[in-house]
Amino acid sequence: MQQDYTARAERITQRINELAAISEDADGVTRTFGTPAFLEGRDLVQSWLEAAGLPTRVDGIGNLRARLESPNPDAKTFVLASHIDTVVNAGKFDGPLGVLMGLDLLENLLAQKAELPFHIELIAFSDEEGVRFHTTYLGSKVVTGAFDHALLARCDEAGISLDQALVAMDADASQLTLDAIPAAEWLGYFEMHIEQGPVLWGRNVPVALVTAIAGQQRVELTFKGMAGHAGTVPMNMRQDALCAAAEFVLIAEQFAQAHGRGLVATVGKLAISHAASNVIPGEVTCSLDLRSPDEQQLAQAYDFLRSHAEALAVQRNVTLDWKLIQQTAPVACDASLNTLLAQAIADSGYETISLVSGAGHDAVPVSFVAPATMLFIRCYKGISHNPLEDVELADLAAAIAVADQFMTLLRTQNPTR
Template sequence: MQDYISRAEKVMQRIEQLAAISEDAEGVTRTFGTDAFLRGRDLVQSWMEAAGLSTRTDSIGNLCARLSSRNPAAKTFVIASHIDTVVNAGKFDGPLGVLMGLDLLEQLAQQTTDLPFHLELIAFSDEEGVRFHSTYLGSKVVAGSFDPSLLDRADAQGITLAQALAKMGADARRLAQDAIPAEQWLGYFEAHIEQGPVLWERHIPVAVVTAIAGQQRVELQWRGMAGHAGTVPMDMRQDALCAAAEFVLAAEQFGQANKEKIVATVGKLQVSHAASNVIPGEVICSLDLRSADAARLASAYEELRQLAQSIASRRRVQLGWNAVQQTAPVACAPALSQQLSQAIAGAGHEVVELVSGAGHDAVPISAVAPVTMLFIRCYKGISHNPLENVELADLAAAIEVSERFLMELKINN
């Protein structure tokens, strides 16, 4: 176990070094294509090359390291996560999976036995989608599902994705060539902090992910009539904020009533021309629905749409309901997940199965390859927050489990 502790300490040191590279001095912020992102990627690439791995960056900015089999016709097994962050992020969401993967490849690179498959470690460039309000830019390119229309999408400064890629030295014309064809995939493995409290509360270091919840995201626009706060009678108002507020609470109640199957969140509320003495005339809010059950996700979407319309009609305000994102639930590959469960049991841990409510790069990859994921216990389940943390013993356990999983993969292939 001491060997795994030592390896975990090295991974932790690298996590700290990478976290020190940020767009701001107060937290960890490395959004796609920024100078901080590029400096962070360069640092990870230097570690990969120091381990003797061949590296390259592709046309979307993904950083790839490869251990090749002597058999040129062998399939490719990918270990991956992302190195971009949300604004004011924690240190572990994404980079932990990349740097754990680097540890695994470092160990394998020292062995003389040949791999029966090509092993590729990918640090995806943009999973969080903060800068261009996108999702999975890096992994969609590798999966061959990148939408070229995204190249015209602009960030808050008016810089398009195509322009950002050009500034990074990437060639957008080669994006389609950076996909790994479906017939060349052996599988995909991603290690990630749980981003939930189950493992923390149960004092269990790791879990196997059985599925990734699908998502429906909506922007709602409530349009009433702005008016003077002192002169319009209460029963004659068309208050957009009150309508939105009623919907916020209704969405919460809906989620509570269906908590075994779905979660519902309103995370954004914007009052146009807000003033303390003005009845709000326009309010925009978000709705985020997630479920591992595709049918329940679809029905919840329709039920909440009808509920919102009912509130709008009763309160005499107009409702704009605009779908902005939809991803289907993803089931992890049973065979790979079974091997991962065996690795967890072999390391002496209880096998826990969890559904991920958060999205991961495994989602687009699942369209072309079997995927599996390992969750790692994190402090109180906190994520996307500077308080994000992983204990050394849990990281050591995750490294051991992952190595057992890879060794079994070698034997079976």
């Protein structure tokens, strides 16, 4: 049986590598939502789904969806999903691994001619990372019925609106409401994903049970001062926007370090308008990413950093534009599904480790309409959002064994019906 799981792991890895070869740049893996590389990658995944004999469709937001029907037309739907978009200069596994493991599970069920008490839908979400339009979970929010149609007017850095991007993708935004799975028709949701952290790597355990997902708040800050000549404006008369932004970056870091308990703060983007070596920066835009599994702590951190940014702007005689881009509350995974997944891990012979995910996942919006569970898979040194991202074959084979057992338990026990 172990050889069978290894062979399946090898096939998934081969597909991962084929998909990773499709990228917007030659040096890493970049497939942001709606780009030619994204569409080419999605077409490749669709070809694998269709080769397995699964009927597929692309919905109005660009999600790729395949369905395995139960003999019972009135059965509920269990969703297997992850995403196939990436950050810039990404690794191979973040997102696509869950989609391709889902395909492997369906191929195995088809080979077994297993009778299904529920429908299974496999979804490759089109945009989880939110890189292009600075908003996460576009794909899963459509499927859960939570999509905000005002987002269609949001523009990327090239001035292209989401609505225009969908037209270019041959996607039909008028169908977005119809693409949702009604809450009453959901049975549950299962997402398989690399850990994106070092716990499993350090403990040499291949999988973990996800108990909760941290909440997050994303902010765009713009400090505006006065551009001036670097050689002629005295230091005590400057309105240097970059110095204000730099001080804010350190305040955010120091606050998160001091408060702990899972709180993290990151400034990942810094843009200087009309930058030149001999010009005092007059306008600087930066990002803030705040995360915590504790909703109260997250709110307190947000309020503290906003008030300090405002005070800093006054102190340095610059203005501040603080814009909340996205926020999600912490969510707990479903207790019944987690009990089954924990049993599947134990049945497969592995220690059951419970983890809180600091990264966001499509399971977040899904959890508001359906029971959701997640399986973490050990990744090389916990590295993610980086070309060094990797998963060892033995760990992948172990994860397949656990996922198989979970689906068997779900079919026989079905705790959420």
